[in-house]
Amino acid sequence: MSIRKLTCLAAGAALLASTAVGTAFARDQIQIVGSSTVFPFSTSVAEQFGQKSSFKTPVVESTGSGGGMKLFCAGVGENTPDITNASRRIKEGEFKTCNDNGVTPVEVKIGFDGIVMANAKSGPELNITREQIFLALAKEIPGEDGKMIPNPHQKWSDIDPSLPNIKIEVLGPPPTSGTRDAFAEIALEGGAKKIEVLANLRKEDKKAFGKIAHAVREDGAYIEAGENDNLIIQKLEANENAFGVFGFSFLDQNADKVKGAVVEGNQPEFEKIAAGEYPISRSLFFYVKKEHVGVIPGLEEYVAEFTAESTWGPDGYLADKGLIPLPEADRKAIAESAKSMAPMSF
Numbered sequence: 001m002s003i004r005k006l007t008c009l010a011a012g013a014a015l016l017a018s019t020a021v022g023t024a025f026a027r028d029q030i031q032i033v034g035s036s037t038v039f040p041f042s043t044s045v046a047e048q049f050g051q052k053s054s055f056k057t058p059v060v061e062s063t064g065s066g067g068g069m070k071l072f073c074a075g076v077g078e079n080t081p082d083i084t085n086a087s088r089r090i091k092e093g094e095f096k097t098c099n100d101n102g103v104t105p106v107e108v109k110i111g112f113d114g115i116v117m118a119n120a121k122s123g124p125e126l127n128i129t130r131e132q133i134f135l136a137l138a139k140e141i142p143g144e145d146g147k148m149i150p151n152p153h154q155k156w157s158d159i160d161p162s163l164p165n166i167k168i169e170v171l172g173p174p175p176t177s178g179t180r181d182a183f184a185e186i187a188l189e190g191g192a193k194k195i196e197v198l199a200n201l202r203k204e205d206k207k208a209f210g211k212i213a214h215a216v217r218e219d220g221a222y223i224e225a226g227e228n229d230n231l232i233i234q235k236l237e238a239n240e241n242a243f244g245v246f247g248f249s250f251l252d253q254n255a256d257k258v259k260g261a262v263v264e265g266n267q268p269e270f271e272k273i274a275a276g277e278y279p280i281s282r283s284l285f286f287y288v289k290k291e292h293v294g295v296i297p298g299l300e301e302y303v304a305e306f307t308a309e310s311t312w313g314p315d316g317y318l319a320d321k322g323l324i325p326l327p328e329a330d331r332k333a334i335a336e337s338a339k340s341m342a343p344m345s346f
Contacts, residue, residue, distance in 0.1 A: 027078040028297050030058035034068025034085030035178050036227045037113055037247035038284050041318050042085050042306075048317070049305045055298035058083075064227045065178025072105075073098040076291045082299055086285045087113065087178030087247065088185075095346045104290040107344035108303065109334055110312055112324035114248035114273040114281045115183050116260040117170070123240035124164040126156075126261035130279060133263075134191030135159045136168050137222050139215035146197045151217050164241075171225040171232050172245035182282040183245055189213040190279065233257060248273060248281075249322030274324045284323070293341050300341070307335040 032042055039062040050057025063071065065086040072084035073094055090098075090105060098105050117126065117133070135141055135151075136159055143149040156163035173180040192198045192213035202209040216222050225232050225244070232244040233254050243261070248268055251260050260268035264279050272278040286306070293299050305311060312318050314325050325331065 029056040030083065030296060030298055030302055031081045032058050032060045032083040032085065032286075033063045033071050033081045034061075034083075034286070035065045035087040035284070036062040036173070036229055037087040037179055037249065038085035038110070038286060040249060040253070040321055041110065041284075041323050042083075042286065044318060044321055045302070045306045045311060048311070049298070049302050052305070053298065053301055055301060058298070058302060060085075062227055064174070064176040065181070066176035067227075069094045072287060072289065073101055073103055075101045076103060076289065078296075080289070082289050082292045082296050083302075084287050086287065088181050088282060089285060090287060090344075090346075092346055095344075102291065104343045106288040106290050106293075106338065106341050108286050108288065108307065108338045109326065109330070110284050110286060110306065110323065111318070111326050112273055112281055113284050113322070114268045114278050114324075115179060115187065115245065116248055116251045116268040116280070117243050117245055117263070118236065118251050118258040118260045118268075119243045120236050120240040121257060121259050123236075123242075123259075124166060126164065126243065127265075128163065128261055129194070129264050130187050130191035131194040132159050132163065132191070133187050134195070134213070137170060137216055138188060138192070138212070139217045140212060142195060142197045148212065151219070151221070154221075166241045168221040169223070169239070169242045170221065170245060171223050171235055171242055173227060174224045177227060179245065179247060183280070184214040184216070186282060187280050188216070247322075248324075252322035270322075270324060281324075287344075288338075288341065290341055290343060300339075303338050303341075307331070307338050 039060060043060045046058040046060050065088055068084035069090060072081050074080055136153060136156065138151055140148040141151050153159050153168060155165060156168055157165040193202065198209060229246040229250045232246055236242055236244050236258055251258060251268060266272050266278045268278055273281045288299060288303060310316050312325060312331065319325060
C-alpha cells in the first residue's frame with residue numbers, strides 16, 4: 001500500500017476519533033441505568049453529587065440489572081449509558097458482549113443487600129426455610145417416587161401444616177431483574193440442595209440440576225410484577241395474603257406497611273445481613289464505562305462521591321437508605337481501585 005494511501009487512512013481514522021469524542025462531549029450529563037434495587041442508592045448519590053458539585057445531576061433510570069447490562073454493553077458513545085447498576089455481578093456472556101463492542105467495564109462493589117419475602121403488616125406471619133420456598137415456587141418438584149412432577153402445592157399449608165393455610169401467591173421481579181437472578185440462585189437453588197434426590201442430581205449433572213432449581217412456576221402462584229418495587233408494596237397492602245420478593249432496602253423504607261418473613265430462624269435485619277446470618281443476601285454493584293471517563297463530564301467525581309466514607313460507610317447516608325456496608329478493608333481497596341478506574345477481569 002502506498003504512503004499516500006496510508007496517510008489518507010490515518011487521517012480518516014483521526015477524523016472519526018475526533019468526531020466520536022466531539023459527539024460524546026455533546027452530552028454533559030451522566031446517564032445511569034440498571035437495577036431497581038440499586039436505583040434508590042444511586043439516586044441519592046446523584047442528588048448529593050448534583051448539589052455538591054458544579055456538574056449536572058445524573059439521570060438515573062430503573063431498567064433492571066439485565067436490561068441495564070444490555071444497554072451498557074451495546075457500545076460506546078453518547079447514545080449509550082455511562083454507568084449501569086446491578087444487584088448481581090456481571091455475567092460472563094455480558095462481559096464478553098461488552099468487550100466485543102469496545103466497552104471496558106470498571107467494577108465497583110458497593111455493599112450488601114438481603115432479598116426478602118414480605119407481606120402486609122396485617123397479614124399472616126411466615127417462618128420459612130429455603131427448602132419450603134423451593135417447594136412453593138419451583139416449576140417442578142420431586143414426587144413420591146423421586147421423579148419430577150408439576151408443582152402440586154396450592155396453599156402454603158400443603159407444604160407444611162405449620163405454614164399459613166392460604167393460597168400461594170408471590171409477587172416478584174421478572175427474569176431481567178438481578179433480584180430474580182439472585183433469588184433463584186440463593187433461595188430456590190439453596191432450597192433444592194436440601195432435597196436429597198436433587199442433591200444427588202447436582203453431583204451427577206449440575207446443568208440439569210440448575211435448570212430445575214432455577215425454573216419458577218408459571219401457573220399463577222408466582223406473578224411477575226415488573227421492576228417497580230414500589231408497585232409491589234402497593235399490591236401487598238391491597239392483598240394481605242400475598243407475599244412480595246424484593247430487596248431489604250425497600251422493606252426498610254416501608255416498614256410501616258410491610259413485614260419480612262423469617263427465613264431459617266433469621267429476621268431480615270440490617271445486623272443479620274451484615275453478619276452473614278440472614279441466608280438470602282447478595283452483593284450490589286455498579287459498572288462504569290471506562291471509554292467515557294474523561295469524555296462525559298463528572299464521571300470520576302461521581303464515583304468518588306459514591307465511594308466516600310460519608311456516603312457508603314457505616315455512618316454514611318446510604319446506610320440510612322438500607323445499604324449494608326462492606327467491611328472497612330474492602331471499602332478502602334475498592335475505593336482505590338475505582339479511583340484508578342482499573343478495568344475488571346472475569
